[in-house]
Amino acid sequence: MKLPFSKMHGIGNDFVMVDCRAQPFALSEAQIRDIADRHTGVGFDQLISIEPPRDPSCAFYYGIWNADGSPSGQCGNGVRCVAAWLHRAGELAVGDTVRVESPSGPVTVRLSGPSEVTVDMGVPSFDPALVPFAANAEADAYAIDVGGEMLEIGSVSMGNPHAVVVVPDLHAPSLFHLGPLLTTHERFTEGANTGFVQAMGRDYLRLRVHERGSGWTQACGTGACAAMAVLRRRGEVDERVRVELPGGTLTIEWAGPGHTLWMTGPAAFVFEGEWLDSSPAR
Template sequence: MPSRFTKMHGIGNDFVIVDWREDAGRVPNAARIKAMADRHTGIGFDQLISIEPPRDPSCEFYYGIWNSDGSPSGQCGNGVRCVAAWLYRDGVIERDVPVRLESPSGPVVVRVLDESTVTVDMGEPDFTPAHIPLDHAPHATYTLHVDGEEVSFGAVSMGNPHGVVFVDDLADPRIERLGPLLTNHPIFPQGANIGFVQRTTADQLKLRVHERGSGWTRACGTGACAAAAVSQALGLAAPVVAVALPGGELTIEWHGPGHTLWMTGPAAFVFEGEV
């Protein structure tokens, strides 16, 4: 049976949004999702996102997330902005009104600022190793020996696991090799999104992210949140930072422990289709 979809992106991190509010439970198997994600023979996307009725009665809608390899994901920062923009265009949420949505990892609050800009309360960053999950005792930073190199990183959960590696130059060719190795390292029992951060000033970061289940992407919203949170926890960043990714820029605001983290950025419609 054909399904309608909307192609969207948040600063180059691209998605297929499917409306399952009247037909929840239609999740394709992993092989079908992988085929749809193929950029030569399918639609092409980093993640598939469904919009469904909420499981949590305190939320307005639920959204499911699947990576391009068919594996499920707990959260997607660029994706939730696209979900909010989609719901706004559909007329079911209003501008400048906070709306509580349910993700696979729990509730988030979104607010549509205009037709193409959304701010999201991503919750409080969680540095507890067991919650990331990370197979290590808690530390501010961690060190691994990877392919003959010693690599130091910070780790945090933003609803999904992140490792954050600080580098002097994002053009360093070692990054291409280290990204996949760290994503799949046994210290992360469920894999991890690995962000490589170049700090330019206290309020400006540059970032590339190798995502579990999707590989290198043009942008990663939760990765930008993780980079800002780890940077601030280590005293390397201001409470409000601009994070520049290959696809564009996000603004991240976090005032430390006891506060939730806010992410603001664009959401863009590309085309409608049927598969």
């Protein structure tokens, strides 16, 4: 099996992009894991397929798979790469605005430059049942026991579930232990992306994210949106915030509850390649 692909990244959050416009996506979970291996495969945080839309109001559909082969509902850095990929494929011109369909539903993207994309990420959902997160009632913060340590977290869905923890120091050794535990915590019935956020001011946040299915990443677009949304809802940040992640910086804009949230950032091509599947049939 030979599989052409594009390797891309959004501020270090890296992707294998697969063109499925003319043929259906047919990779198994085992094949996805093989491609994701950074020693014997290509390596990625997520694999993204570009497909015909299911929703007639959208121009394209994109599927998302984590490095462990599990599906994902949304990926903020990934959708920017989708827009840049469509531009290179001749499907989207600079200045165009188009609706594309994610596994969690339609999103609107605007290509402001060949490698600069603004995305309407939808309205953040704080309803615990929709995250999903086990809680008796919706709240700005929840107390949760993580490995014997009590943490205060925010919980929000950006098309995928997020836990947000405000910390004074992003390099505290305890975070590397707490991140995986919170990502797989039983109160997040489908797992969660865990974001540790340090507020540097009302318009500037620093963030590290442990993603379900992928682990610690250089960047997480929905994580940046989730961190801003949780702090904005609490009145702790302004309407427009820079979010600095290990791989780079995103701009997040949100007027508040009831409004859609916008994310702006870069998307970059790394190389084109062809994966040769020489593994036994599984």
